[in-house]
Amino acid sequence: xxxxxxxxxxxxxxxxxxxxxxxxxxxxxxxxxxxxxxxxxxxxxxxxxxxxxxxxxxxxxxxxxxxxxxxxxxxxxxxxxxxxxxxxxxxxxxxxxxxxxxxxxxxxxxxxxxxxxxxxxxxxxxxxxxxxxxxxxxxxxxxxxxxxxxxxxxxxxxxxxxxxxxxxxxxxxxxxxxxxxxxxxxxxxxxxxxxxxxxxxxxxxxxxxxxxxxxxxxxxxxxxxxxxxxxxxxxxxxxxxxxxxxxxxxxxxxxxxxxxxxxxxxxxxxxxxxxxxxxxxxxxxxxxxxxxxxxxxxxxxxxxxxxxxxxxxxxxxxxxxxxxxxxxxxxxxxxxxxxxxxxxxxxxxxxxxxxxxxxxxxxxxxxxxxxxxxxxxxxxxxxxxxxxxxxxxxxxxxxxxxxxxxxxxxxxxxxxxxxxxxxxxxxxxxxxxxxxxxxxxxxxxxxxxxxxxxx
Ligand SMILES: [Zn+2]
Numbered sequence: 001x002x003x004x005x006x007x008x009x010x011x012x013x014x015x016x017x018x019x020x021x022x023x024x025x026x027x028x029x030x031x032x033x034x035x036x037x038x039x040x041x042x043x044x045x046x047x048x049x050x051x052x053x054x055x056x057x058x059x060x061x062x063x064x065x066x067x068x069x070x071x072x073x074x075x076x077x078x079x080x081x082x083x084x085x086x087x088x089x090x091x092x093x094x095x096x097x098x099x100x101x102x103x104x105x106x107x108x109x110x111x112x113x114x115x116x117x118x119x120x121x122x123x124x125x126x127x128x129x130x131x132x133x134x135x136x137x138x139x140x141x142x143x144x145x146x147x148x149x150x151x152x153x154x155x156x157x158x159x160x161x162x163x164x165x166x167x168x169x170x171x172x173x174x175x176x177x178x179x180x181x182x183x184x185x186x187x188x189x190x191x192x193x194x195x196x197x198x199x200x201x202x203x204x205x206x207x208x209x210x211x212x213x214x215x216x217x218x219x220x221x222x223x224x225x226x227x228x229x230x231x232x233x234x235x236x237x238x239x240x241x242x243x244x245x246x247x248x249x250x251x252x253x254x255x256x257x258x259x260x261x262x263x264x265x266x267x268x269x270x271x272x273x274x275x276x277x278x279x280x281x282x283x284x285x286x287x288x289x290x291x292x293x294x295x296x297x298x299x300x301x302x303x304x305x306x307x308x309x310x311x312x313x314x315x316x317x318x319x320x321x322x323x324x325x326x327x328x329x330x331x332x333x334x335x336x337x338x339x340x341x342x343x344x345x346x347x348x349x350x351x352x353x354x355x356x357x358x359x360x361x362x363x364x365x366x367x368x369x370x371x372x373x374x375x376x377x378x379x380x381x382x383x384x385x386x387x388x389x390x391x392x393x394x395x396x397x398x399x400x401x402x403x404x405x406x407x408x409x410x411x412x413x414x415x416x417x418x419x420x421x422x423x424x425x426x427x428x429x430x431x432x433x434x435x436x437x438x439x440x441x442x443x444x445x446x447x448x449x450x451x452x453x454x455x
Pocket of ligand 1: 043075076079080102103104105108109110111112
């Protein structure tokens, strides 16, 4: 409270955020709240679909398959059921979304979004702190795949992701790799198409700058990958008349002798490109239409850090969509695929850093192991912010707001009110008026929840 004898204006004042910054902060919180509620509703739909699938196939599913589905239903159903909101008293009682106790399941939409956010934030902080990484190296997106068939997969193996990962690991031992590549990271992704399970590797690589570095590195990878992925049972036993010419077109450095070395039974699917982003709208002249995605592809400008970071984020995005959860020809969830893959994927290192980034602690993305760590991580998002009323943008005192715990599925956001969070009238909520501050409220929420191990 102001005191008449003290001239507050004469004292050094901490920098006050401007009203438009506060408005932005409110908008960000609403967007985040909306995203979490939508993803939680999707997690609920998936949980219900898993249970429906189990009940519909109860006579044919094995005990293990049923357990996988039951576990999936329980985890996804519980995700974000305990979420913390701050409710401002008086007026229209505006809400702020603070955070959720999550389920940590590999296929949970909420948790995948959280993991993706954590990874992006870590890379953003790391690259901003080490700008030389973006000036000394060219950042590229490497995609590696192998041909496979529905009948025999790859080399007779249907679940060949670890084989793929190991071949890539072996390839990174080559002297030419070390000469060209400073470091990077990769994630393995799986989809299912008419030829069975389709695994591929998406990798972000930091390549030493030099003229023609892309073509030189691509040539080395292609020749090695082709030999290392030789599969005698491959469908392609001979190259078609245009195959080699079209491979040659992709890289000017490939000589006729190189092309003659390529084996038709080995993979020739190696993508190495500058980083790119996708957008629904065409913004400039340089975008290319990607018919498969139905979006415009834009290569990023390596000299502009913001642009480069967008490309890095796009590349990293793939690591958190390890499954294509829906059938490729419909909107239905592919429960058979989940039942088949989940037990096999358990504990598999599908995301790794390599080269100079291996062991860099700042880039570790593991979820906090303890409840206290989880609460601390959520708190860190708000640590530097004073509490403001989202409607009036005025600083709020402790007796002007309270906290409650509810499921994000019961909170709705409508475009015509600028995504203002609104909780269903009858939605169950647990008020924690006693919490002295957000840290206590968060800790209470986390302690109330089961702290599940990542799956
Ligand atoms: Zn979850």
